[in-house]
Amino acid sequence: MKIKVKKALFLFLAFLLLFLLGLPLGMLSGHKQGRVLLNDTVTLPFEVKENERVLLLYLGYVGCQTICIPSLKESANIFNILPKREDVAFYFINISKEGVGAKEFAQFFHEDFQAVQLPRKETLALMGELRAYSSDPLIEGGDLYHTGYLYLVKQVKKNEFILKAMYFTRPFEAETIISDIQKELE
DSSP states (O other), X not given: OHHHHHXXXXXXXXXXXXXXXXXXXXXXXXXXXXXXXXXXXXXXXXXXXXXXXXXXXXXXXXXOTTTHHHHHHHHHHXXXXXXXXXXEEEEEEEOSSOOTTHHHHHHHHOTTOEEEEOOHHHHHHHHXXXXXXXXXXXXXXXXXXXXXXXXXXXXXXXXXXXXXXXXXXXXXXXXXXXXXXXXXHO
């Protein structure tokens, strides 16, 4: 009897903890599709073409199998649904210290995906602005743990950017993201 009560109490506390951890994003978003709508000025420490009015940003690393590969596949599907446009761009920002193969990795998923490798200090500053995090692997040679968010950024003037949305649940809600892109292009 005591074991069942302890087990039930443990499960209850585990579910309560999961609920409480997810509550802040849920309260911020107020949206069932797993997004947070924002209107925050951000600085992008890399060159963006003036005609690229809407950007999708994804922070990950080359070879990440648990988060990046599924997220980049979903992003490629979203990008394929959009009409081919020069005013929408996708940037894969490599957060690992080694920048080898970022372009090839990103373009494996879609030929139009662009890759960015920044110095570590700039990467960390950008992650802070976008509310992203990462942590070193728990074991030598293991995965780098990181957020798997997709970010929608609007370029309002040359090199002036507004973070419009963060998509934090997976799979990404393609219809919502496409609708948000189209809204920002109006």
